[in-house]
Amino acid sequence: MTPNRLRTLWQSGGAAVNGWLAIPNSFSAETMAHQGWDSLTIDLQHGVVDYQAMLPMLQAIQTTETVPVVRVPWLEPGILMKTLDAGAAAVICPMVNTREDAQKLVAWTSYAPRGTRSFGPIRALLVHGADYPEEANDFVVRFAMIETAQALDNVDAILSVEGLDAVYIGPSDLSLSLGCRPVFDDVDPTAQQAIEHILARAKAHGLVAGIHNGSPRVALERQALGFQFLTVGSDARLMAAGAQQTVAAMRAQAPAQPGSGY
Amino acid sequence: MTPNRLRTLWQSGGAAVNGWLAIPNSFSAETMAHQGWDSLTIDLQHGVVDYQAMLPMLQAIQTTETVPVVRVPWLEPGILMKTLDAGAAAVICPMVNTREDAQKLVAWTSYAPRGTRSFGPIRALLVHGADYPEEANDFVVRFAMIETAQALDNVDAILSVEGLDAVYIGPSDLSLSLGCRPVFDDVDPTAQQAIEHILARAKAHGLVAGIHNGSPRVALERQALGFQFLTVGSDARLMAAGAQQTVAAMRAQAPAQPGSGY
Amino acid sequence: MTPNRLRTLWQSGGAAVNGWLAIPNSFSAETMAHQGWDSLTIDLQHGVVDYQAMLPMLQAIQTTETVPVVRVPWLEPGILMKTLDAGAAAVICPMVNTREDAQKLVAWTSYAPRGTRSFGPIRALLVHGADYPEEANDFVVRFAMIETAQALDNVDAILSVEGLDAVYIGPSDLSLSLGCRPVFDDVDPTAQQAIEHILARAKAHGLVAGIHNGSPRVALERQALGFQFLTVGSDARLMAAGAQQTVAAMRAQAPAQPGSGY
Amino acid sequence: MTPNRLRTLWQSGGAAVNGWLAIPNSFSAETMAHQGWDSLTIDLQHGVVDYQAMLPMLQAIQTTETVPVVRVPWLEPGILMKTLDAGAAAVICPMVNTREDAQKLVAWTSYAPRGTRSFGPIRALLVHGADYPEEANDFVVRFAMIETAQALDNVDAILSVEGLDAVYIGPSDLSLSLGCRPVFDDVDPTAQQAIEHILARAKAHGLVAGIHNGSPRVALERQALGFQFLTVGSDARLMAAGAQQTVAAMRAQAPAQPGSGY
Amino acid sequence: MTPNRLRTLWQSGGAAVNGWLAIPNSFSAETMAHQGWDSLTIDLQHGVVDYQAMLPMLQAIQTTETVPVVRVPWLEPGILMKTLDAGAAAVICPMVNTREDAQKLVAWTSYAPRGTRSFGPIRALLVHGADYPEEANDFVVRFAMIETAQALDNVDAILSVEGLDAVYIGPSDLSLSLGCRPVFDDVDPTAQQAIEHILARAKAHGLVAGIHNGSPRVALERQALGFQFLTVGSDARLMAAGAQQTVAAMRAQAPAQPGSGY
Amino acid sequence: MTPNRLRTLWQSGGAAVNGWLAIPNSFSAETMAHQGWDSLTIDLQHGVVDYQAMLPMLQAIQTTETVPVVRVPWLEPGILMKTLDAGAAAVICPMVNTREDAQKLVAWTSYAPRGTRSFGPIRALLVHGADYPEEANDFVVRFAMIETAQALDNVDAILSVEGLDAVYIGPSDLSLSLGCRPVFDDVDPTAQQAIEHILARAKAHGLVAGIHNGSPRVALERQALGFQFLTVGSDARLMAAGAQQTVAAMRAQAPAQPGSGY
C-alpha cells in the first residue's frame, strides 16, 4: 500500500499546500488536481457538494499524485464511513467541541479494536491496495476542527484523544464564536491569540496543525508559525477572482476586491 | 440585501401562496416558479429530492421573484446548514416535538452569538448579497413543524423559543399521531381542534402559522382562519391530477379522484 | 416477445391516448406512467431531454404497461439507433420532408436485409425478450412527422415508403410552414385542410395517423376524424396549467389561459 | 396491494436469494434485476450510492418481480423514512447494537400508533397501491444488522423488540468486532459460533435470519443451517471477478483470486 | 419581451465582454454570472459540456442580467434548435466554411418564412416571454465562426447571407488552418492579416465581429480595432491560472505560465 | 508526452486485451480499469452511454495505466472531436463503408494540415501533456469499423486511406449484413471468410486488425490468426453472466447460457 503522502510530507517536516473544492464537478476537480497542490479537500460542509458528486471528484484527483481529503458536513458516522470507503485519505470534521466529539471521530474512522468503523472499503480497496484493511487505521488522517469557544476551552481534552492526527482551524467560525469578524485572514486579536494557542497545544500534543487561509500571504505567515497544512484558495474563489480581474481589466476600472466570496 | 419577501408579505398582513416541489429537477422547478406562487418549497423530506438535486432547483427558482423554501429531511445540523448555505430563504423542519428541538432548530440556523450555525454561506453570499453574514439571522425564516401529539402537548414550550418565526402544520402526520385519518383536508374533528389550537397559540406567541392543504378550497378556509402560509398543490400532484382529467376526458369516463397521491 | 401494444390497439381499430414527456426526470415520468395513458412519448426534440436523461425515464415507464415512445431530435442515424437500443417501442422522427428522408428513417430503424440498423440492442434485449433480434423490425413502430409545406407536396412519395408505419402531424410546425399561426388546436383553415389531407392519404396508404393536440376537446374531434394516436397534454403543461388554476383560485382571480406553454 | 414477496416466500418456508447493488446506476441495477434474484439490495452504506442515485435504481428493479431492499447508511430517521417513501419493500439497518437501537428502527419505519414514521409515501403510494398507508406497517420488512460484540451481548434484548422482522448478519464486521479476520466466508471459529448463536436466537424469537456471503458454496451451507435470506455476490464483485477470469484466460495465466473486493 | 442585451449594447456602439464556460456545472456557471460579464458562452464544442449539463447552466446564468450564449458542437439542426428552445439568446456555430453553411445556420435558427426552425420553444417561452414566437427571429443572435482558410476564401459569400448577425473568429483554428501556431493571442502575421481582413469584411457587410482572446491585453487591442464581442478567459482557465499563481506563491517559486490550457 | 500504449504494444508485436464499457458510470468503469485490461472502450454507440456520462468514465480509467478508447455513435464530426478533446487515446468509428467515410474519419480526427480537426483539446492537454497539440495526430489511434457488405466490397479503398491506423470488425453487424446470424463468436462460414479477408487486407495495408468477441476462447483463436486488438466481455455482460451463474448455483439448477446479452 502506498503511504499517505500527507504523512510522508509531515514526517519530513514539510507543510502541505492544500486546495479547496466547492464546485460539485469532476472536471473542475481534475483541472485543480493538475496545478501542483499537495492535497485537495472536497468540502461537503460549506461547498455545494454531496456524497454522490464527491465520488467522481475523488476519481479525478486520483488521476494525479494529489492527496484526496474530504471535509464532512458534520460529525456523523454514516457520512464519515462512506467518505473513507470512497477512498478519502484524510477527513476533516467540523465543530469538534468536546473530548467526546473527538473520541467519536476517531472511533468512527478506525476499525476494531481501535474503533467501530464498519467494514466495507469498496473503493478504498480498489485504489489504495489489497492491504487496506490492515493498514487503514494508520493510513487515514483525522483532522478535528477547533473552531468554537467551547472547543477552545476543551482544547487539551480534545487534542489528547488517542488516534487524532491533526487539528484544522476555521478562522471565520472561530472568530464568530469569539465575537470577532468572520474572516479567514487578518483576524481580530482575540481570534489571533486563540489560533496561536491552538497551534501551540497541537504541537505540545504532537499533532499537526492546519488552517484555512484567504491568501498566500497569510498562509505563508502561518506556515512560518508552524502550521503544516495550509489551505489557500478554492476552485470557486480562484475562478471568481480571476473573472473579476479580467472584467475589470476590460472595463479599465479597478477590480472589485478579490476573494470576497466564501 | 433584498428583504425576505415572505417577511415583507407577512408584515403587511398578507398570506403567502406556497407551491411544493417533489420532483428532483430544475426544469420542473423553473416551470413552477413562473406560475405566480409567492414561494416554492423544495421537499427534501417526503419529496424524492436530495441536496445535490436541490441545488439547481434553487437556481431555477432564483430566476424569478418566488421565495425559495426548503423542508429538510430531519432536525439535523448538517443538512440545515447546507441548505441555508445553498441560498434557501426559509427552512421548514419536520417533527419539532419538544422545546429542545425548537432550540436546536434556531441555534443551528443562526450565527453566533444567537446560535451555532457554521460560517460558509457560499451560494447565499452570491445571491443574497455581500451583507448576508450580518443580515442572515434576521433574513432566514425558520418554520417548526407541529405535527404530533407530543408537539401538541409541548406547543407553548416550543412556540416560546426565541428566534422561531413560524409554525407549519402537517395535517396528515398530526392526524395520524392523534389517531385520525392521514389526510390534508377535511380532517377528523380531533385533528381540526388541534389545528385550530396550534393556530391560536402561534398567534398568541406572535408567530406566523402555515399549513399543508390538498385543495384551494380548504386552503382558503384556513387562510380565513388566520393562516398566512398556505401550501396547496405539488408539482407531482398537479401533473398527475391534470393527467387523470385528460385521460378520463379522452376515455369519456369519470376521472379518478384527483389528488389521491401524496 | 410481448407484442407492441400500440400495434395491438390499432389492429383492433382503437386509438391510443398518448402523453408527452418534456421534463428530464424519471420520477415525473413514472408518475405520468401511472395515470392511464396508452403510451408516453419522451420528447428529445423540443423537450429539454437528451439521451442520458431519457434512459431512466424509459425504465420508469417500463414499470407499467404504458408503451414507451421517443421523438428523436432529428433524422440522424446515431440517435435513432441508440433510442431503439435503449428500448423504445416506437420512434417519432421530425421533419420528414422527402421520400428519401422516409427511406432513411425506415432503413436506420430496421435490421438487414430490410435496413441498415446496427446490431446491439443492449436494453431492448433485456426488456423486450431474447427474440428481439428476429422480431424487432416488426415490433418497432416508425412515425414520420409530416409538418412542412414540402412534406405536404411529397406526401404520397413519403407515405408509400415500405416499412413506414404511421404519420405524426405537428400542427404548429405545419401551420407555420403554411403561413398560419403556430398553434396545436383550432388551426387556421389552410392548416386544417392540410391536416385532413394528410389523414386521408395516410388512410389510403394503410398507415396510422397521429397528431399533437392542445386539449382533449380537439383530440376527441380529431379521433372522430380517424386519427388513432392522439397526444394531449405534456407533463410540464399539465403541471403549469394546474398551478395556474391553483394560484388563481387562491388569489380569487381568473386564471391565466391554461396551456399557453409549448 | 401486492404482498411483499419476501414475506410470501418466507411464509412458505423458502429462502430468498439476494443480490447486492453497489454501483450507483440504474442500468446496472436493471441488468441485475433480470437475472432471477428474489431480491436486490441497494447498499447505501458501503456501496458508492446515495439517495438520489438510488431512486432510478429502485425504478429499474421495479420493472421486474424482484423485491427492492435498501441498506441504509446508519440508524437515522431521515434516510430510513425517505427510503421507504421511495418504495423500498425492506430495509436493512447496520449496527443495531442495543434494544434501544432496535426500537428506534421499528418506530421510525412504522406509522402511528405502532411508531413515528412521518407520513408522505410519495413513490410507495404510486408503486405499491392506494392502500399503502393502511398496509405499510405490515408490508415493510425490517432487518436489524447484528454485527458487533455489543449486539451479540444484547441479542435477546434486540430480537425481542416487537415489530422487528429479521436479522441480517455482516460476517466481516462481526468478525472484526470479535477480533477475527474480516471475511464473508470461512470465518474464524469464534465468529462462526456467534453466527450460529444469532441464527438460533432469531429462530427462537420467530425472526427470519439473513447473512452476507462471498460465494454460493457458503451461502448454500448457511441456507442449510436455516438462514432464509442469502446475499451472494454484488454487481461490482461479479463484474470484477468475470473480468479477472477473462483477462487471465487471455493472458494464459492463472486468474487472480476472484471475489477479493468488498 | 425583453430585448436581447447584446443587440442593445452593439446598437449603442459598445463591445461585449464575454466569459467562457467549459465546466459542465451550474454552480460554477452561476458564480461566473455574478462577476460582471456582459455575456457568458457555454461551450458545447470544446468545453466538456453537453446539452443536459447546459440546461441548469442556462438557468444559473438567467439568475442574473448576463446574456446566455451557446457555442454548438457543429453545424447540425438538432442541437442548434434544442439550444434555442432551451433559451440561448445567441448561438455561435463553429466551422462555417461556405455560403451554404451560413444559409443552413440562418435557416435552422429562424422560424418560417425566414427559415425552417421547428416550433417548440419550451424554455425560451418561459424565460423570454409569451411573444417569443413572433420575436424570436429578431431576438436570437447568430454568430458564424470564420476560422479556416476555406472560410477566408468564401468570406464575402458567407457574410452576405441574410439573417447572419455576426462573425466569431477562433484564432487558434484559423492559425492552424493557415499553417501558423494555434494560439489565441499574438498570432503569426499571416493569421493576424486574416483576422483583420475578416473584421474589415464584417464591418463592410454590417455585421458585428467577435473573437476569442487569451488575455485582456490582446482583447483590448482587438476591441480597439473594432471587435465588439470579446471573449477573454474561461472558467477552467481562470481557475487554473489562479491556482498556479497560488501554488507558486506558496512554494516561493516562479509560477508556470498562466493560461497554458485551452 | 507519454506514448500511446496501444501503439507501443502493437509495435512490439503484441495484442491488446480490450474490455468494453456499456454501463454509464464512473465507478463501474474504475472497477473494470483495475482488472488488468490493456485498454477499455467506452461504447457510445450501443452502450447506454452518452458524452457527459463518458467524461467521468474517462477520468476513472485514467487513474490506471489502461488505455481509454471510445466508440462513437456514428461518423459525425461533433462527437468525434469532443471525444478526442475529452482525452480518448483511440476512437472506433462504426459503419465505415466507403473510402470517403474513411477519409472523413481521418480528417475529423487530425489537425491541419493532415485534417480538419478543430483545435481545443481541453482535457487532452491536461492529461496527455503540453505537447499534445504537436503530437496528437500521431498519438491518436483511429479504428474504422468494417462491418457491412458494402464495406467489404470497398475494403481496399478504405484501408488505403492515409492516416487510418486500424480496422475493427463487428462480427454481428457484418454477419447480419451478409445474411448470417448476428453473433460475436462461431459466426457462419460466409462471415468467417469475410473476417479473414478483412484481416488479410488489413495486414497487407500495414494496419492493425481488431475484433469483437464473445468469449476468451474465440478471442484467442482470432489472436492466433493475427488480430491484435481483442475485445472480450463487457461490464454488463460479465456482471450478468456472473449473476446468472450465482443464482443458478443457489437454485441448484443449470445456469442460463451465459453471454446471451449484447
Ligand SMILES: [Mg+2]
Ligand atoms: Mg467552520
Ligand SMILES: [Mg+2]
Ligand atoms: Mg409531516
Ligand SMILES: [Mg+2]
Ligand atoms: Mg414539429
Ligand SMILES: [Mg+2]
Ligand atoms: Mg457491516
Ligand SMILES: [Mg+2]
Ligand atoms: Mg474553433
Ligand SMILES: [Mg+2]
Ligand atoms: Mg456494429
